[in-house]
Amino acid sequence: xxxxxxxxxxxxLAAGLLVLTSAASAGPPAPQAAYTAMSPEELADYLIFEAxxxxxxxxxxxxxxxxxxxxxxxxxxxxxxxxxxxxxLDRATAAKISALAEESMVFPEGGIVLGDWKRGEKIxxxxxxxxxxRDTDDHTREPPGGNCYACHQLDPKEIxxxxxxxxxxxxxxxxxxxxxxxxxxYQILYNAHLFFPCTTMPRFGEHGTLTAxxxxxxxxYLLDPASPVNQAALPTAETAQAARD
Amino acid sequence: MFRSILGxxxxxxSLSTAAFAEQWRAPEEVLQELIDSKESAYLTQSExxxxxxxxNAALFVAEEGKVLFHEPRGPNAVSLxxxxxxxxxxxxxxxxxxxxxxxxxxxxxxxxxxRLVHCMTSIQGFAPDSPEVxxxxxxxxxxxxxxxxxxxxxxxxxxxxxxxxxxxxAMRDAGEVLFYRRSGTSDFACSTCHTxxxxxxxxxxxxxxxxxQEWTKAISWPAFSVGPQEVRSSNHxxxxxxxxxxxxxxxxGSDAAIALxxxxxxxxxxxxxxxxDKKR
Numbered sequence: 001x002x003x004x005x006x007x008x009x010x011x012x013l014a015a016g017l018l019v020l021t022s023a024a025s026a027g028p029p030a031p032q033a034a035y036t037a038m039s040p041e042e043l044a045d046y047l048i049f050e051a052x053x054x055x056x057x058x059x060x061x062x063x064x065x066x067x068x069x070x071x072x073x074x075x076x077x078x079x080x081x082x083x084x085x086x087x088x089l090d091r092a093t094a095a096k097i098s099a100l101a102e103e104s105m106v107f108p109e110g111g112i113v114l115g116d117w118k119r120g121e122k123i124x125x126x127x128x129x130x131x132x133x134r135d136t137d138d139h140t141r142e143p144p145g146g147n148c149y150a151c152h153q154l155d156p157k158e159i160x161x162x163x164x165x166x167x168x169x170x171x172x173x174x175x176x177x178x179x180x181x182x183x184x185x186y187q188i189l190y191n192a193h194l195f196f197p198c199t200t201m202p203r204f205g206e207h208g209t210l211t212a213x214x215x216x217x218x219x220x221y222l223l224d225p226a227s228p229v230n231q232a233a234l235p236t237a238e239t240a241q242a243a244r245d
Numbered sequence: 246m247f248r249s250i251l252g253x254x255x256x257x258x259s260l261s262t263a264a265f266a267e268q269w270r271a272p273e274e275v276l277q278e279l280i281d282s283k284e285s286a287y288l289t290q291s292e293x294x295x296x297x298x299x300x301n302a303a304l305f306v307a308e309e310g311k312v313l314f315h316e317p318r319g320p321n322a323v324s325l326x327x328x329x330x331x332x333x334x335x336x337x338x339x340x341x342x343x344x345x346x347x348x349x350x351x352x353x354x355x356x357x358x359x360r361l362v363h364c365m366t367s368i369q370g371f372a373p374d375s376p377e378v379x380x381x382x383x384x385x386x387x388x389x390x391x392x393x394x395x396x397x398x399x400x401x402x403x404x405x406x407x408x409x410x411x412x413x414x415a416m417r418d419a420g421e422v423l424f425y426r427r428s429g430t431s432d433f434a435c436s437t438c439h440t441x442x443x444x445x446x447x448x449x450x451x452x453x454x455x456x457x458q459e460w461t462k463a464i465s466w467p468a469f470s471v472g473p474q475e476v477r478s479s480n481h482x483x484x485x486x487x488x489x490x491x492x493x494x495x496x497x498g499s500d501a502a503i504a505l506x507x508x509x510x511x512x513x514x515x516x517x518x519x520x521x522d523k524k525r
Contacts (some may be wrong), residue, residue: 032353032500035419036411041413044422044504051502054493062430066493069429076427083436084425130430133494134484160448164438170500202431209430 079198097197120221125147156232172223197215270401273298303469303521310394319369328364341399347410359498393467400520404513420508434492461516468522
């Protein structure tokens with residue numbers, strides 16, 4: 001247990017919980033009596049890290065252990081609390097989250113360029129990668145994908161697309177490919193909290209779950225005029241009327 | 246005069262509704278009533294599953310569980326008829342919808358799975374690492390047969406996990422934190438997918454934790470899962486979600502899993518359970 005964690009648990013641990021820390025996964029279950037002395041957040045952390053709630057020692061694809069996946073950074077911590085409160089994000093917190101995202105941003109050395117939309121399509125369709133536990137994804141067998149279709153519409157011909165995120169059909173047609181749009185798209189893929197604090201969109205760049213090359217390929221899938229994403233007929237006055245009828 | 250008669254009639258009507266709600270009803274009936282009462286893309290997403298509810302393969306698993314429950318078993322050669330699931334020894338009717346709950350004899354908040362393990366080891370004398378106790382997955386496991394039987398006896402009862410004991414409250418609140426807790430390589434939490442109505446991951450419509458009428462179906466496990474063709478438990482569902490979230494495998498029977506179950510059962514409070522259910 002690190003100094004940080006001792007500080008976090010503070011008084012609750014002093015109330016007699018230290019004896020429980022060795023009883024994590026094996027042996028008889030620890031008594032729950034001391035749980036009521038903790039705040040819900042402290043208890044949740046205790047159940048994860050000290051009470052054998054998860055297989056924390058399993059190896060991960062990035063050379064660490066499963067435990068690392070449960071340790072929260074600042075953005076995760078703040079956005080979790082906001083979500084649980086059910087309140088809207090206040091301006092000051094939004095600005096802080098956005099500033100953290102800004103700090104995290106690393107741009108490619110050779111400038112932002114579009115890669116290959118065909119490779120980008122494969123990445124957008126693949127939900128493989130980073131899953132651990134019963135059936136751990138082997139990254140030497142297949143590169144991890146971006147799983148964009150889980151949440152977004154992209155190619156308008158694809159029916160099985162998610163709707164948790166906004167539709168990105170015609171993303172490039174509607175926005176063009178000038179430098180500002182390239183930068184904007186790159187920033188969203190790298191860390192979308194810059195523009196959308198506490199978004200549910202994963203931070204593919206900051207977390208390194210997509211490589212720089214993969215991000216360029218996904219950007220091509222979104223922005224290249226030849227990409228299927230940009231082949232949809234744009235709504236006209238007639239089609240809009242037909243949709244209303 | 247008229248008003249008081251009307252008032253009395255209303256009281257009588259609401260009393261009879263309450264009495265009606267406290268009795269067993271077939272899962273397909275409960276589901277149909279929900280579908281009739283509200284428009285929900287989640288509840289209606291699989292027409293085939295709805296049609297197949299009366300022939301749910303999980304019903305046969307429940308039958309096998311019933312036999313197991315009443316059969317003298319284990320080194321002590323006794324049945325589970327003295328197992329207290331919270332409503333007294335051997336009482337299974339409506340017991341599942343009131344779990345997780347605090348048990349005086351163990352001093353712990355327990356879910357159905359951990360309580361069954363407790364009864365099988367302490368009453369029947371099974372060793373904790375015996376296959377009867379240790380195997381938690383698959384329609385042929387004792388654990389899934391017993392869970393499916395016990396849960397099916399709560400079909401139609403409203404979810405009503407007690408929160409009177411401070412530990413029940415503490416576990417429920419910690420479970421809520423876990424539900425909204427973002428972490429890992431993709432920043433996911435349960436709430437990423439389950440706090441809006443009508444949203445989809447790929448083609449699957451997601452249930453909303455804030456909508457009890459959707460959430461009762463979401464948490465109605467054990468259910469026959471059509472893809473893997475087997476009955477699955479709540480704990481199996483939790484493991485599946487953590488796998489998708491790129492986070493560590495959750496441990497069934499751990500206090501983290503029980504806390505999460507306490508929160509999600511509370512979120513469906515008042516809505517009738519659909520047990521066993523059939524899911525995509």
